[in-house]
Amino acid sequence: MAKWNAALLQPLERAGLNRDRRRILYAFLAAILLFAVGEIVHPGFASPGSIGAIVMxxxxVGLVAAGQTFVVLIGGIDLSVPWVLNGASILLVTSSLGQDDRAPWAxxxxxxxxxxxxxxNGVAIAFLGVPAVVMTLAMNGIMEGLTLGLSGGLTCGACASYAPPVVADAVHGSLFGIPSALVLWLVVIALVSLLLSFTTFGRRTYATGNNPHASYLAGVNVRLITILLYVLSGLFAALAGILLVGFGGQASLGMGDPYLFQSIAAVVIGGVYMLGGRGHYLGVAAGAVTLVALVSVLLAMNMPDYGRNIIYGIVILLLLLLYGREEAED
Incomplete structure (x- = not known):
């Protein structure tokens, strides 16, 4: 089996497709395949309008997954994104009261x-040695408690406020016919890709993920890198919360819950090595599209919730097994 796999991969390697590039290609091919399957199951699924809605x-998902990518690249994880996102959406409407003049500081x-x-999160993980799973899960609980307590369970007077018109207009607007939220995501894809591929910060991130001890001996400030990556994860979760409340108009409880699984799933589908040190955000972006396309195909097939959850889990396990075998063979 190993010899057969190696022979199959040789043409791809000769074409300049190393392991990371192959995984990006797999993610894009999976998205294309799902759109084709969706068109068969539900004609019109692959129409420009439908594809645009799915990518939107x-x-x-891609914005939250950007932050998740950063921490996974050093072998971490951020389980606090649901309530950081939810808290951000509520904080925006309650601090702005739906007024444009209050929007900048909000x-x-x-x-x-x-x-x-x-x-x-970063300080506790880097300096206190708290495992990332434990720390970020605790932070998720802290953020949930603070959000529910300070908002009275979203019953406070300001909680009924809408997103400032300038935020809503920015999210629903378009630039050269492309939705503004999608334009922002394209900018994020470009910036994160450049940051990871062509900067010292990116090289140090990969080095920390591959071997933190060796990176420390080589002069990399591993603790600072860790803290900065978790700060970026929190920023992207908050940014996603801002865009979601701008898109929907109002905040609601639980709006961040789906994004924990989806952000991690997008990272896995995109080929980022869960133990750190390998992967690229371009694959994660394709993974986000693939995941949403999969959800849409299952909805078109009238798949019940429990069935969709089973399929999500199977897909994640199969990919982890596939990528794990690939790591072992390389």
Missing amino acids: VASF LLLTLGMGAAAGLV
């Missing part, structure tokens, strides 16, 4: 809250 929804406050949550 994928942009929200946006800064909301992004600052996301960064602060990430900072606490």
